[in-house]
Amino acid sequence: xxxxxxxxxxxxxxxxxxxxxxxxxxxxxxxxxxxxxxxxxxxxxxxxxxxxxxxxxxxxxxxxxxxxxxxxxxxxxxxxxxxxxxxxxxxxxxxxxxxxxxxxxxxxxxxxx
Amino acid sequence: xxxxxxxxxxxxxxxxxxxxxxxxxxxxxxxxxxxxxxxxxxxxxxxxxxxxxxxxxxxxxxxxxxxxxxxxxxxxxxxxxxxxxxxxxxxxxxxxxxxxxxxxxxxxxx
Numbered sequence: 001x002x003x004x005x006x007x008x009x010x011x012x013x014x015x016x017x018x019x020x021x022x023x024x025x026x027x028x029x030x031x032x033x034x035x036x037x038x039x040x041x042x043x044x045x046x047x048x049x050x051x052x053x054x055x056x057x058x059x060x061x062x063x064x065x066x067x068x069x070x071x072x073x074x075x076x077x078x079x080x081x082x083x084x085x086x087x088x089x090x091x092x093x094x095x096x097x098x099x100x101x102x103x104x105x106x107x108x109x110x111x112x113x
Numbered sequence: 114x115x116x117x118x119x120x121x122x123x124x125x126x127x128x129x130x131x132x133x134x135x136x137x138x139x140x141x142x143x144x145x146x147x148x149x150x151x152x153x154x155x156x157x158x159x160x161x162x163x164x165x166x167x168x169x170x171x172x173x174x175x176x177x178x179x180x181x182x183x184x185x186x187x188x189x190x191x192x193x194x195x196x197x198x199x200x201x202x203x204x205x206x207x208x209x210x211x212x213x214x215x216x217x218x219x220x221x222x223x
Contacts, residue, residue: 004156035213042200042213043157090156100145100204102211104156 003027004105006091012111019078021108023091031094032074033102034058034066036087043090049074050096081112116140117201122218125195131188133217135201138182145204146177147211148186150197157200157213160186191221 004025013019023032030051035043035058045058047066055066063085067075078085088109092102118136125131137146147162161168161175163184168175174187188195200216 033211040215042215043211044213045211088154092156100147101159101162102157103159106156107154109154 004091004093004103006089006105006108008108009106010109012113013081014113015080015082017081017112019081019110021076021078021089021091021110023074023076023105025072025091025093025103025105027093027095027103028071029093029103030071030096032068033092033094034064034074034076035090035092036060036085037090037107038087046076046089078110078112081110083112086110086112116203116212117214119199119201119214119217121215122220124220124222125188125191127193127221127223128190131186131191131195131219131221133186133188133199133201133219134183135186136183137201137203140181140203142181146175146181146184147202147204148173148175149200149202149213150195151200151216152194152197160199191219193221193223195219196221 007022033048034046037043044060049055049068052068065077088107090107091105094102148160149157151157161173163175177184198216198218200213
């Protein structure tokens with residue numbers, strides 16, 4: 001969905017480096033999510049935010065942190081990247097109380113060497 | 114944990130209906146059934162959702178059994194572009210945490 005953008009789309013980095021993945025949306029949605037997907041597996045929730053002042057851990061938050069800079073921006077950081085964080089990362093947005101449907105960005109492919 | 118069971122893969126002939134089953138035998142009365150699909154490694158795409166009544170939209174139909182323990186997603190006339198992994202998800206309304214299992218890889222063949 002073009003209304004949800006992620007940067008970068010691809011990134012190769014080295015173990016120990018700090019990495020930030022960015023997500024922006026023009027849908028005006030309050031809620032935003034970060035997921036990771038490993039090859040052949042479904043998506044797993046890392047962090048989610050219901051509004052700018054609300055940040056919550058998902059099922060696999062260890063090794064990650066997030067920042068909700070504005071309603072439209074939600075960033076995911078890997079403070080010290082490790083090889084098992086190599087994955088496809090997706091950002092998603094959701095309107096809020098009136099709808100549960102989540103809309104996903106195109107994904108960021110991250111490789112940690 | 115994912116609360117749904119789906120076959121790992123299915124084949125369908127182009128132009129025919131694709132019927133994708135999902136078992137959610139432990140579903141609660143306030144949990145919705147959602148379907149998403151993921152084409153190659155793109156972001157998952159919303160298809161349809163329902164609570165207990167059958168639903169239809171421009172993409173698909175969702176048939177939920179009366180006891181709500183299983184459902185079927187129907188793509189009425191599958192095309193090659195429908196080749197994707199289809200995820201069935203159960204979700205408490207407004208709980209927001211989507212649990213994606215491994216899904217069903219649908220292969221639409223000419």
